[in-house]
Amino acid sequence: MGHTKEPTMIFLRRLPMVLLLGLATGCASQATAPGASTLQGDAAHPAATRGWVETRLYFGLGLVDQPDGGVSEQAWRTFLDQEVTPRFPDGLSVIDVYGQWQGKQQAAPERLRSKQLVVDYPDSPESRAKIEAIRAAWKQRTGDQSVLRVTQPVDVSF
Template identity: 70%
Template sequence: MNARPLATLALLLALLAGCAAPGAVRHDGATHPAQAQGWVDTRLYFGLGPADQPQQGISEQAWREFLDREVTPRFPDGLSVLDVYGQWQGAQQPSPERLRSKLLVIDYPNTPANRAKVEAIRTAWKRRTGDQSVLRVTQPADVSF
């Protein structure tokens, strides 16, 4: 991949993933801490439907409604959403299942309350769609503003 689109994507993610710690700058003029300790970066992968049949599955409007109802109230300080393509192949499947997908990226202080919010989002999606899983990848994050 060309370095310029990669750099642009990194900048976009940095701008959009601006979750705020206590005392971090919001639009009210407070200041950002130089560095936030104890944060994690969580990525959630949501399958929307067959990649080759965009009329099936979850619409963009339904995704945004889910985001507004289930995600934003839990993480109002910021998050990122990317359109991604995903696939998987079960042991008994002759070919992979290809999916339109959304990647939700949330950076936040690693607390039991925040981890419970992430699990509530995953549960809400599975309940809404009947999906068996929402892939979660969580890693420590060295966050600065």
């Protein structure tokens, strides 16, 4: 009988720790599961967010050391309203960035005030054509030689 009481006593002494670990493990899985982004898409519409890409476009607004020259903030917003938003009305992001660009005929890079446009969208030929139309519109409007484009696959969730 002495042998059966001793293991039981050890177990009973460790029971609070076992329960605590079990509760902590259960809470951790409960805390991350319901609200956490799974990068698998919307649980209600999982197929709706498959096959998406993210495109980042970089627009030079003018030289850093000439803040009154180049494209004004108002002119940028007008471009955004006329060329970008109608093509991607569901949403986008614009970030102020510092950029450098060295053209083929330049000895040194130019330091530029810049905007980065970020658009996430279902990948399709139509959407990619919209991106190219935005780039072409900017080059036509400003005379710039280039609008850098970076497109990569993304997993999204809303």
